[in-house]
Amino acid sequence: MRRTLWAIAALVLMTVALPAAAQVSMELQLNRSVYMQYEPVYAKLKLRNYSGQPLVFGVADELKGEVLFEITRGTETIAKIPAKDIPVSMNILMPGASLELVVPISQYYQIEKLGTYRVHAYLKHKMLKDMFRSNECRFEVNPGVEVWKRTVGIPDMLRVGEADSGKKQQEIKERTFSLRVMGENAVKHYYLVIEDKQYVYAVLRVGREVGMERYKVEVDMLSRLHLLIPISPKLFRYAIVNLDGRAEQDKYLKTTKTIPSLVLEKNTGRVYVAGGAEALPGVDYQPQEKKGEARAAGGAVDPVGRTDR
DSSP: OHHHHHHHHHHHHHHOOSOBOSOEEEEEEESOSEEETTOOOEEEEEEEEOSSSOEEEOSSGGGOEEEEEEEEETTEEEESSOSSOOOOOSEEEOTTOEEEEEEEGGGTSOOOSSEEEEEEEEEEETTBSSOEEOOOEEEEEEOOEEEEEEEEEOOOGGGTTHHHHTOOOOOOOEEEEEEEEEEETTEEEEEEEEEOSSOEEEEEEEEEOOTTOOOEEEEOTTSOEEEEEEEETTEEEEEEEOTTSOEEEEEEEEOSSSOOEEEEOTTTOOEEEESSEEOOBTTTBEEETTTTEEEETTEEEOOTTOOOO
16 A cells, blocks of 8 residues: 555656646535534545545655644634644545545544534645635534432452551542433433543443433442433343443343343342343344444434444
């Protein structure tokens, strides 16, 4: 691939003496229009080359190209240049061809403040006479509505026996789980937020509201969150999420003669599911691997730990 890239680059440098004055079209899309505060925001930028010659995005000065974003919130300009280079090098855009770039813009720009944002993308290249600008996209950053909250201690196995050894015990560190609801296009989505007083560790989109069906949550002896979210009247999603926001278990359950429910053993702190049965992909629900979603009667549901849709 690298040899092919440099071969085309050499051909371009030998045959092109002046910058190309032709057009490059740019189409900017966002994965959603409303985001939970601190949730990752992804932009998809589609480029099409109308210059009549290859555009090589390389590391040499003659081949350098840049993708920039201009983001504004009200009258405040967030940024016109990235905090670090957005990786576009080692790409070749042939005449008439298209190239899609997916950029996690929340990694390059500070867009945590609440409000409505406007986004434009720009393309610069040494071979192009002009800088090109995309269409405008808008999105909202929203805090959601908190419907459940629980602060838990961080387990530390080294503490075991400290009380009996006479050592001075340190203060227990804490983190907070909160379940929030946020509406988008007349649909209410559930989000799980994990944070403490200084940091937000995870913002996970875990399901959507389905009629009068209610979610169920429990915390076990390891301070892991057990989450049972209805997907449809007969399909549920069961996930175990640790304090860092990683899903240690994530599966779908269905109603049989019994309904899935969470059970807490009060003497041990163990949490498990009783009732129902594990749902079968392709039978009880249709997984869509490309989008990372599962479709049931209740619609699409984003997997725990994935916020890139």
